[in-house]
Amino acid sequence: MALDLVDYERKAGAAVKAFWLKRAAAERKQRESGKVDQGERAGVTAGKNMDGFLALMVDIVRANGLAHADIHRDRAMLTLPGYFRPTKLWDLLVVYRGELVAAIELKSQVGSFGNNFNNRTEEAIGTAHDLWTAYREGAFGEQPRPFVGWLMLVEDAQGSRSAVKDSSRHFPVLAEFAGASYLRRYDLLCQKLVREQLYTAAALIAAPRSAAETGAYAEISALTGLRTFVSALAGHVAVQAARLG
Template sequence: MFVNSWTTTINSSKRSLLQSYLLQGSTTGGRDAGNRSAVTGGAQLDGFIHLLGLILKDTGLPDHTIFKKKTVLPGYFRPTKNWDLVAVVNGERLASIEFKSHVGPSFGNNFNNRVEEALGSATDIWTAYREGAFKPSQKPWLGWLKLLEDAPKTKLKQNVGKST
């Protein structure tokens, strides 16, 4: 049911990334280094946020239970964290989802940073949950959607060193 929607959303995201890259600095004169300007515009993943909201709605969640963008939740190791999409029903958080995109040319280190960010965010929110920052409820679902550029470097086999 949502296959065409995913394809449309991916294509829209590509256009948004290109537009962000081309327009960044047009009013201030400042640009991010490399291709970073393509992903710092903030709107390139709005289609995915909208689509995941539709999928949640399709499962039976009412619109008023699905919150998008700038949804602040308490943390444990940091005071708060903005999540891109949060579902809350009867005061209980059902799901929190973060969306990230990653374009080249520096895939290796940036990818490692995003993995560490995902693990850190999950550890932070699970610790906050365990320590009572949220009212007692069923354990919520966490999601992390990462859109990775389809490029030759993203398809290279990684050499993993053997421990001795």
């Protein structure tokens, strides 16, 4: 089966540029208004920083057989039922002929790595566990498992690449986490999210602030690289397109 990856590398570079430019614009707007959030929040409260990646996912879906599917990006259309809570808001939903084809979550982390890594981890695990339990209980009707994706962009900086020490007074941390940087920890998280079948694919992208001009980004491992993610999405979409007609 030939998959169309829609020149994803070029589009990902443009998405990285847009991410940093939109953050800078949001920070500038807040400074001009005199209402400035603390830390890095000024760059995220305006939202839409990851829209370039959403557009890439939409292109993948349309190019691999589901151009006529309902591809939802508007907030009012992005909720799915949960099991432990009534609903969960996603970043992108693909619905075709009454079936949930794909649900994708996009996250980013700029600065404050120590404060937010555990929060991001708990969110990712909890979101997936809630969705699959709801699926098991028939919340989406009788249908095959949907594609569930999690994509994370992390600032490529000294703070995200430096070794981190942990204190566990009663039992040692797992060996792979000992001295691991936050980028390495996110990489391990993504690998384990897929290995434990919590997500169909999980990707990690590292991009420095200078990427606002270059669009440059790095991947930490092939298992969590963007090509693996978009290939998995394209393959799933193509199979469902062939099945549903």
